[in-house]
Structures are given as C-alpha cells and as structure tokens.
C-alpha cells in the first residue's frame with residue numbers, strides 16, 4: 001500500500017472506531033421512495049450520520065434494502081407495519097417531531113435548520129410525486145434545500161443526506 005493509503009486507513013480506524021445501534025433520536029423515513037439505489041444511498045448516510053431508517057415492511061422495501069445494503073453492518077431499521085400516515089401520527093403522539101423535506105409555502109431554508117434537540121422523524125417524498133400534501137401541512141416543520149439552477153428538485157437521497165447531516169449537527 002502507498003503511504004497515503006496507509007495513512008488514510010489509519011485515520012479511518014481512529015475516527016470510526018465503533019458503529020452505532022438504534023439512535024432513537026433521528027429517524028429518516030423515505031416512506032414513499034421507490035428506487036433501490038436511493039434507499040441504498042440513504043442507508044449509507046444513516047450509518048455516517050448516526051441515524052435510523054423507517055420504511056414500510058413490504059416486499060419492495062425489504063428487497064430494495066437487501067440489494068442496496070453495501071455496509072459491513074446495517075444501520076437500525078424501524079419497520080413500519082401499518083399504513084404510513086398512521087405511523088407518522090403514532091410517532092407524533094409519542095412525542096417525536098415530524099420534519100418534512102419538501103418545497104412548500106412555509107418551508108424554512110436548510111441553512112436555518114438547527115440540529116435536532118428532540119427525537120425527530122424526517123419525511124422524504126416519492127421521486128416524482130413528493131411528500132403527500134396532507135403530511136406537508138401537518139408536519140411540525142418543512143425544510144427546503146435552496147437550489148440555484150434550473151432543476152426542479154434534487155435527487156431524494158442527496159436531499160435526505162443534506163438534511164440528516166444538518167439535523168445530526170455534523171454540517
């Protein structure tokens with residue numbers, strides 16, 4: 001190995017000594033995300049940012065996560081056994097803060113989003129239809145990631161990763 005590669009490996013060992021279990025604090029919920037590659041990318045971000053992931057326990061999500069999981073150890077998954085909207089309501093009733101990542105009238109811009117001080121669920125929308133309107137309206141907060149170009153939106157895994165890093169206090 002080159003000296004640079006050895007140094008990088010040593011740094012990695014020193015800085016990432018342990019993996020985490022259930023954070024019970026930050027849960028990303030790509031409840032409507034369709035593409036395997038996006039779920040796999042989000043899973044890696046969960047590992048990096050110390051978050052859990054919540055997804056419906058349907059064959060689509062079970063198979064997508066099995067295929068998209070390239071980690072030595074999978075982050076904590078919260079399987080959603082009931083209807084998605086009901087699960088979000090149940091989390092709210094348990095005291096979790098619901099943050100929808102979506103463009104909306106009342107969205108705050110990502111740079112104004114503080115790190116999560118209370119248990120927080122982060123909702124991410126479908127690749128073409130977004131987060132359902134009703135959940136955007138009832139969320140405790142909505143976050144929009146400013147964009148300078150002409151694209152309508154970011155890739156959902158990129159959007160989710162930026163918000164998770166912010167809520168984790170890592171960016």
Ligand SMILES: C[S@@+](CC[C@H](N)C(=O)[O-])C[C@H]1O[C@@H](n2cnc3c(N)ncnc32)[C@H](O)[C@@H]1O
Pocket residue numbers: 101102103123124125126127128129130131143144145146147152153154155156157159160
């Ligand atoms: C590809 S976007 C879907 C956008 C959809 N075509 C629409 O117009 O509602 C998928 C998801 O990524 C997230 N997203 C992407 N770009 C975003 C941005 N700039 N601000 C906030 N959320 C964003 C949202 O959760 C969104 O539901």
